[in-house]
Amino acid sequence: MAFNLIKTGTPHHKAMKFSSMVLVLMIPVFLLTIAPLMGQQREFVLSKLEQPLYALIVAVTFTVGLLHFKSGVQVLIEDYVHGKMTKVWINLTIALSYTLIGLTLFALFKIMI
Secondary structure (H helix, E strand, C coil): CHHHHHHHHHHHHHHHHHHHHHHHHHHHHHHHHCHHHCCCCHHHHHHHHCCHHHHHHHHHHHHHHHHHHHHHHHHHHHHHCCCCHHHHHHHHHHHHHHHHHHHHHHHHHHHHC
16 A cells, blocks of 8 residues: 555655646736735626636636645545545545536636626
8 A cells, every 4th residue: 555655656746846836826816816806896807707818817726726735635634544534535625626626617617608
């Protein structure tokens, strides 16, 4: 069991570093473009999110953020949860992450149409 985990450590670490760097760039862009929309009228927010640049910023930030969350929580579960529940919690985390990514992209798609 432990040897199987050893083989995946380096690619996982590199993926986490890469997603961290992308998030370091995307979060300020998100905060400067999307955060000012907080408290605005619904029609104004929807008109901004209909623009491809705004939708792309939201889509990339949420997708990379949730994939980073998935990987981080998976490591946390592997380190601190033992026994039969390890795979259950990992699968639930993966399902939650991909469900939220799908819902985000679906909502943006519906706004843009």
